[in-house]
Every structure is written in structure tokens, then in C-alpha cells.
Amino acid sequence: MSVEPEHPAGPARPVSRRRRFLLVTAVIVSMPLVWLGFMTLRAYFAIHEIEQRADAARVLLRDGEIDAAxxxxxxxxxxxxxARAATTSVPWRAAATVPWAGAPFDTIRESTIIVDRIAATVVAPALDGGMLDILGGGGQPGQIIDVEALRAVDPVMTEIARETGAISDDAARIPAAPFPGQVNAARDQLVEQAALLATATAHAADALRVLPAFLGADEPRRYLVVFQTNAESRGTGGLMGGAGMLRIEDGGITFEDSVSNQELPLTAEPIDLGPGFDALYGRYQSTxxxxxxxFSPHxxxxxxxxxxxxxQHMGEDVxxxxxxxxxxxxxxxxxxxPVTLGDGETITKDNVVGITLNEAYFRFGDRQLARKAYLQEIAGAVMARVNAYDGPKGPLxxxxxxxxxxxRILAWSADPDEQAVLGSSIVGGTLPQEKSPYAHVVLNNGAGGKLDYYLERSLEYRAGPCTGDRRESHVTLRLTNTAxxxxxxxxxxxxxxxxxxxxAGPPGTNRTVISLFATPGARLANTYVNDRRVPLTFTNTLLGHPVxxxxxxxxxxxxxxxxYDLDEPARAGEATVPVQPLVDDPQVSVDVPDCGAAHAE
Incomplete structure (x- = not known):
């Protein structure tokens, strides 16, 4: 008896051909996707490498490893x-043309083009132009900075600044994807970084234009150096504890004879710094x-x-x-x-602050002249050691x-062109003229003593959402006396x-005058000290900032x-909270939304 199969086998050849056709078709169709995936990984790893190398370079520069950086x-x-080659490849460009879903590919492509431009027209020229060589040494013996090297890189930085300005403008035009996510977050970060880079290089170009002359490249310069005593707080840091004359010629520094503050008169002919200054500080004969x-932080x-x-006292216009x-x-x-004083005492990085701002007062008591001479010896010894230093320039x-x-180093020039550059830089110590959110808490010692050595601070700046033209904000200072x-x-x-x-108060009690320099246009609602409302608060304005x-x-x-409870304008821009340079390292917390272009003035 024969048994027929339930499913007779059909011809094998047609089935095999159909499978091969489907397999080949699948491969052909998937090849662009595989290629796109490969290009995506290549772009990702390239961007990751850039981030890693940039972070490594920052650490190496900080440690003075110029060659490694x-x-x-x-x-x-x-x-x-x-990264640019990966995101401008054929599959990537094809993916970018897909309606709606292709928008992130377009955003990423335009972003990598900007990154590539920064690398090619900013990073490479900066290296080839010798920017880092300035940090690596060179110059003549005794030169802290090689002023001729500064002049050599001036035209390079001018061109870089021009290029970064154009790059920043183009970065702002990168299209955002139609839906939120990491792509748009990265795009926004790039736009912000490009704008910061443009600002930084513009400032650097300005600085290179005036720094050689400021550093005595054309003729010797003489600067009054003021040593601030942070144990008695003032707006810019501390009381003028002493002074000296700094001579700079071709980038070399010589610290000449120092002068005790007791050698300077307590009264001099006043100068006019404007009605705002007079309203705040005129009663103290501050000029x-x-x-x-x-007293002013400016x-x-x-x-x-x-x-x-x-x-007026020395007969010299510095x-x-x-x-x-x-x-x-x-x-x-x-x-x-470290440096060694005449009596053999060693002054180090670890003891100089404690000795000069606290221990010296216990050591010398009321013998002020002896204490001031001691402090001047320390300052002079440190400056002489810095001037004689012949090691790697990077760490210095x-x-x-x-x-x-x-x-903790501030500079002002009597030359208007130089001061225009210095004043807009971090070394200028100026109150900003921008109207973006701002909270600068300034302490001035109100006792004529040196107990501010023991102060510890924490600062908070909080503001409400950008739902209207104005918003509530709160600036909080916590002040601890650790005496x-x-x-x-x-x-x-x-x-x-x-x-x-x-x-009144036990020994060690301190008295502090606290001033808040607030956002331009801000109004004070209430002031509380330990949750107790203070009915009377002095209110003034200085350089556009309510005080x-x-x-x-x-x-x-x-x-x-x-x-301080405030009613302030809802303004565009990142909040600025300067930290007055005292002895402590205060904690600063900021939660102030950037109200964006709609609130810009």
C-alpha cells in the first residue's frame, strides 16, 4: 500500500530564487541605513574625542604642562x-531631507560644520600663531611676560576675533528640530558657547592691543601697588594696608620701596566722582x-x-x-x-594669609609701626621672589x-585707551553697565577693626518666572562670625x-555694613534680619545699580x-553674582531664569 504525502513537495527552484531576491533587496535597502548608523557613530565618537581632549588640555594648562596641552x-x-565629514555624507544628507523626522539630522550637520570651523579657523591658527608659546617661557631673563611675543600674536588674535564673530552669527542661524530633545539642547549649548567664544576673543584682541604698552614695552611704567587687608573688609576687598611702587619695563617687574599707610595723610584735596558716589560715600570723606x-566695589x-x-603726598602721577x-x-x-625673612622666619603659601591677616595683630599688639614694617617685608620678599622666578611660566x-x-588682582590705567580695555575685562573690577539680573552683596567693616578675618558667608539669589515685565526676587546672605x-x-x-x-557685645563681636547692589530698575520691598523686618534701609543708586x-x-x-525681598525687572541674560574677595570661599546658589530675547532692552 502506498501512502501519499500530506504536503507534496513543489518545485524547489522557484522558492530559492524568491528568497535570494528578497535577501538581496533587503541588503540593498538596508545599506544606506547601515552606512547612516556608521556615520552616526563616527560623528559621535569624533565629538566625544573633542570634548575629552579639550577637558584634558584645560587640566594640563592649569598645571603648566604646555607641551602636553x-x-x-x-x-x-x-x-x-x-565629525563634519560624517554628517555631510550622502546617507546623512538624505536622512536630513525626510520631512519633520529629518530635522535633527539637519541640526546636527549644521552644528558639526560650526565645530569644524572653530577648529580650523580658531584652534589651529591660535596654535600656529604661538598663543600657547607665551605661556611656555621665552623672552629675556627677568621677564614675567614676553611683550614682543604678545605683539607678535596681536594680528593673529585680531583675525581670530573677526572669524569667531562670524561663526557666532552663523551658529545662531542653525535650525532647531521641531521637537525638544538632546539634539536641540546640544544645539543651544553650541550657540551659547560660540557667542562666549566670540566675546572672549574680542576681549583678547583688545587686550593684546594695549597690554604691551601697559607692560612697559615702549617705555618704563610705574604703578602704585596697594596691598589690601581683607581682615577689614572694603568694597574691593580690604583696607589699604600698605603701598609700594612697581616698575615694569619690557615685561620685567621691579618692586621698589614700599610705604606704610601711616605715611599717607588722612586728608587730601577731594576729587569729583559724581553725585551717586557722593550720596553713598561722601559723608566718609572717601575721596x-x-x-x-x-568703600565702593567699583x-x-x-x-x-x-x-x-x-x-598730592608724593608728587608723582603714577x-x-x-x-x-x-x-x-x-x-x-x-x-x-616659600620666602625667608631677615630673622629666618619662613613664609609659605599655607601660612601667609593667617600670618598677615590675623596672627600679626596678636604678635605685635599696639605696636603698629613694627607690624606694618613686618607686613611690608613679607610683601616685598614675595614680589622679589616672583620677579626672580625662572621656572616654567605656565604655573605662574x-x-x-x-x-x-x-x-584679588585688580588694575586701572591712567591712559584712557588702556583703561577702556581694562575696565571691560575681569581685571578691571568694574560695576557692569548691562541691565541683566545682578546681585552683588558688599561688606564694609563698620568697626575699624580686623575681625572680618573670621567671617564666613553664603549667598543665594532667587527670582520668579518670566511671566510678566517684573518679578519677585530674593537675595539672602548668611553671615557667620567664627571668632x-x-x-x-x-x-x-x-x-x-x-x-x-x-x-555692645562680648569680645570678638563684629559690626558689618551690608550693601546689596541690585539689578538696574529693582525696587526694595522688604529687608529681614533673622526673620525680623528691618524698617529702615538706606537706599541709593550707583552707576545704575540700586543700593x-x-x-x-x-x-x-x-x-x-x-x-532682601525685591521687585525687579524680568530681564534677559544670565544672572551675575560677584563674590567680594575676602578671606573665606563662600557658597553661592543662583536660581534665576533667563527671561530671553523677549525681555531684552
């Missing part, structure tokens, strides 16, 4: 070109008295006053004014090494940059020297909270 940076243009010259005010007093403090000296000592430049970033509970302090350290500054002032006492171990 240069190697990292030199590899960036090739990675940027790979006549070096002790009160820097450094050009202090510099012009100090220069005027110096000219070319400019430079201010620094012991914390900046500690940064420099970390590079050049980084230490200077750190001090400048912390506003130990001693039975007695040296009188000079305690202060309370005049009837106006007499107050709201209260006076507080803090006993040893006490923390007080000062809160």
Missing part, C-alpha cells in the same frame, strides 16, 4: 573634520581719606582716589594702580616657593589667572575706635541671615 589641542581639528577710598573709584592722594591681597600672594607662593600664569578670577570666645582681643584688632562705631544697605552685629559663634 598643545598635543591634545592639535588633535582637535582632525576630530572635528571627521580724601585713603582708609575709606575703596575699582576705578578707589584707583583714582589712591592715585590722587599719592600725587601710570596706574594695581591692587592685590595676601590670598593672591599665597597663590604665587604656591608656584615660586595660572596662579595669576586664579588670583584675577577671584578678583573664638576669648576674654580679650588686641584693641587694634577689635576696633570700635570712634563714637560712631561703639557698640540697599543695612548694618548688623554678629557675636562670636553667631550666624545671622539678611534677606
Amino acid at each position: 598643545t598635543s591634545e589641542i592639535r588633535a582637535i581639528p582632525a576630530a572635528a573634520h571627521r 580724601q581719606n585713603w582708609q575709606n577710598a575703596n 575699582f576705578p573709584h578707589a584707583a583714582r582716589i589712591w592715585r590722587s592722594i599719592w600725587a 601710570d596706574g594702580v594695581i591692587a592685590t591681597d595676601p590670598v593672591a600672594l599665597s597663590h604665587l607662593l604656591g608656584v615660586v616657593g 600664569v595660572r596662579a595669576l589667572a586664579t588670583a584675577i578670577e577671584e578678583k 573664638p570666645a576669648l576674654d580679650q582681643y588686641p584693641d587694634y584688632l577689635m576696633g570700635r575706635l570712634t563714637p560712631e562705631t561703639q557698640y 540697599f544697605t543695612v548694618v548688623v552685629l554678629t557675636e562670636p559663634g553667631e550666624t545671622i541671615t539678611v534677606r
